[in-house]
Amino acid sequence: MIGARTFMGFGLTLALLGFVVGVRDELGPGLRTASALASVIPGSPPTLLTLRPPPRVTTLAYTTRDGYELLADLYEPSDASNSPAIVLVNGVVPEGRDYQVLVDFADGLARTGFVVLVPDALDYPNYRVFPEDIGVLVRGFQALQSRPSVDPDRVGFIGFSMGGSLAMVAAADPEIADQVALVATIGAYYALDAMLRAVTTSTVQAGNGFEPYEPDSYVWLVTRNTLLSAIPDEFDQEALFHLFSLQTPEPDPEELPKWDLGRLGAPARGVYELFTNRDPAAVTPLMDHVRSTLPGVLESISPDAHISRLQAPVALLHDRGDLYVPAQESLRIFDRLGGEPRAQLAVLDVIQHAQLSAPDLSPPVLLGSFLPGMWALWHFTYDALSRLSGGSHAYQA
Numbered sequence: 287m288i289g290a291r292t293f294m295g296f297g298l299t300l301a302l303l304g305f306v307v308g309v310r311d312e313l314g315p316g317l318r319t320a321s322a323l324a325s326v327i328p329g330s331p332p333t334l335l336t337l338r339p340p341p342r343v344t345t346l347a348y349t350t351r352d353g354y355e356l357l358a359d360l361y362e363p364s365d366a367s368n369s370p371a372i373v374l375v376n377g378v379v380p381e382g383r384d385y386q387v388l389v390d391f392a393d394g395l396a397r398t399g400f401v402v403l404v405p406d407a408l409d410y411p412n413y414r415v416f417p418e419d420i421g422v423l424v425r426g427f428q429a430l431q432s433r434p435s436v437d438p439d440r441v442g443f444i445g446f447s448m449g450g451s452l453a454m455v456a457a458a459d460p461e462i463a464d465q466v467a468l469v470a471t472i473g474a475y476y477a478l479d480a481m482l483r484a485v486t487t488s489t490v491q492a493g494n495g496f497e498p499y500e501p502d503s504y505v506w507l508v509t510r511n512t513l514l515s516a517i518p519d520e521f522d523q524e525a526l527f528h529l530f531s532l533q534t535p536e537p538d539p540e541e542l543p544k545w546d547l548g549r550l551g552a553p554a555r556g557v558y559e560l561f562t563n564r565d566p567a568a569v570t571p572l573m574d575h576v577r578s579t580l581p582g583v584l585e586s587i588s589p590d591a592h593i594s595r596l597q598a599p600v601a602l603l604h605d606r607g608d609l610y611v612p613a614q615e616s617l618r619i620f621d622r623l624g625g626e627p628r629a630q631l632a633v634l635d636v637i638q639h640a641q642l643s644a645p646d647l648s649p650p651v652l653l654g655s656f657l658p659g660m661w662a663l664w665h666f667t668y669d670a671l672s673r674l675s676g677g678s679h680a681y682q683a
Contacts, residue, residue: 356422420587453474479590600623
């Protein structure tokens with residue numbers, strides 16, 4: 287999920303950028319967007335960007351590829367015409383498109399000249415993702431392309447956390463793969479296997495071995511709900527939701543006597559064995575077994591199964607200390623795409639998991655990591671959004 291904490295140093299930096307924007311508007315959308323980021327930092331001083339007219343915000347109703355009726359908020363600059371556009375995909379938060387930080391960011395992007403669409407997901411309020419959420423994003427992308435205010439050749443995705451992973455899968459969809467101008471992700475995962483290994487064994491793969499990695503309990507909540515919701519048998523699904531109701535993947539000892547594990551079907555049995563396993567080397571065969579009993583479910587929301595069809599350039603941002611998704615995941619995406627120039631990667635020490643934290647402003651930290659990190663964040667934003675605004679299309683070697 288994307289969040290923000292009081293971060294005055296960052297706010298002051300972006301306020302200065304906003305002043306430059308007010309004087310030299312021609313410096314481009316990337317710089318304007320960097321100043322717009324100040325809008326999501328509580329307590330940061332206002333920038334001159336706030337003097338720009340607020341965007342028009344309308345709510346669109348559209349039908350997803352799988353026939354669901356969903357809503358999306360559209361942010362259009364008051365003077366939008368043939369403008370670049372962004373599908374903004376949040377991580378799993380129950381507020382959905384009404385999450386205030388997301389609203390502020392969409393507003394800031396729109397004030398810089400981008401048309402922004404923020405679609406709902408199918409069931410974020412229950413902390414879960416469905417394979418059909420990919421169809422939500424594909425249709426949202428097409429709906430945004432069709433707007434009179436949008437240049438259909440300059441439409442891309444920005445995704446936070448799991449939303450970044452879903453955005454990559456959607457951008458690789460055959461319906462739109464050759465039309466996506468850019469995918470930018472913040473704290474995305476490459477393989478769902480890695481996330482399940484992290485939450486069940488507290489490790490991450492490193493070379494030929496494994497190293498400790500303790501993800502936030504929120505990751506367990508989302509992966510558990512997502513995987514259990516895919517089990518087709520209602521009895522099995524209910525049983526596992528009761529058995530794994532705790533904040534960790536340990537079965538609830540009070541629930542174990544109430545359920546006959548011998549009644550579980552093959553899909554539920556495979557998931558049970560995966561959740562109770564603590565050996566990181568055993569995760570891959572256990573995942574293979576789950577795939578055989580729930581075909582297509584895991585692959586549907588895991589970028590590693592789709593990245594070979596991805597044609598758009600990709601910008602990746604990750605924090606070394608991310609407690610939700612290990613930074614190795616963005617490195618794996620970067621390597622799989624062949625590195626630069628097709629992919630851009632920035633690994634920082636200032637954003638945590640798509641959120642800003644109050645810095646230690648002691649001179650060694652300020653000069654050693656904070657200011658270099660802020661410069662890298664600005665540069666990443668400038669490059670990615672300038673590339674989108676310039677109409678970069680499917681990657682050409």
